[in-house]
Amino acid sequence: MPDKEPWEYSLYIPNDLRAVTVSRRTLRLILTMHGLIRLVDVVELLAAELVGNAVRHTKGPAALRVRWAVGVLRIGAWDTAPEPPDPPGAGAWDTEAEEGRGLVLVRACADEWGWHRLDNEGNRGKYVWCELAAA
Template identity: 70%
Template sequence: MPETGPPALGEPWEYTLYIPHDLRAVTVSRRTLRLILAAHDLTALSDTAELLATELVSNAVRHTKGPAALRVRWSAGVLRVGAWDGDPQPPEPPRPFTALTDAEDGRGLALVRACADLWGWQPLARNGSRGKLVWGDLDAV
């Protein structure tokens, strides 16, 4: 059986999956991400990357009114998983986990912050529409 080590850095790549304003898009995004990572021999990152995608896409669909997109980028040993939406307002800052023990919702960005090596957001326009990209990075090396 061949040994599996950290993935080769390889050439950078990027995928964008445009999704409708529909919560079913969260499942589609997660499954698409799993296939992308398998195609690039990055399955070791799948579980955490899927959690990031689930939280980020879910927030984009739940808290905005328009379409959204899942963006996945690989560069220099870092996987960036992000969700674009048409609302240019910054996301609410994540609350500490201790404040979320009995909360029904509001855990999304706290999970992103806990699981990602780095996370953030940036203004990002698409086809003349202002919006934002909220992302989490996973270091593979």
Template identity: 70%
Template sequence: MILTMHGLIRMVDSAELLAAELVSNAVRHTKGPAALRVRLSAAVLRIGAWDADPEPPEPPKELDPLGETEQGRGLALVRASADLWGWQPLARRGNRGKYVWFELAAT
């Protein structure tokens, strides 16, 4: 709804799919809380998921061209679809974790 309100309806499907991948990874592969952050600046949408596990995400694999793989496609999909993606370790008020994010150009 936020993207639609800003006239970015063409980004909705990609943003929802990739955000769901980040959140599902955070929930499936870590123990503890997770959160999603959405930021729209001049021409870039950045969506990221925070989780309490400080371990880096597994490197994305190549997407299976036949789509037969049931698991392990999340970050590969993010890598293939986003304009930019990455991760960073976080430490705040004694809590450790990581932030995995992607960017989509809003132009």
């Protein structure tokens, strides 16, 4: 049974592709401990895409945030680049490509997704997020 009370975790990660695996395993543990095991597979996929983009396309550190409130799980990745992510499906779709499908997967698997710049209180960069309803 999922928690009724809200909770939130943040994981600060270096600019290192190994952070994707660390993020996935950390999320698996968090969701298991909070009774949301049925969401693990899709959340791992979503987080891998968000964190992968954050460390692959920027030079600075990144962070993963997961928040549960009112039956909705929000997963987000912060990175140091203020530029917007490429829109899902931008450019030619190459079924053989190993890159370029991340936000297409996020859009397909999440109930909602979006991004915003962080320009206040000394924060820089952007935050890309997605949400899943636990219904």
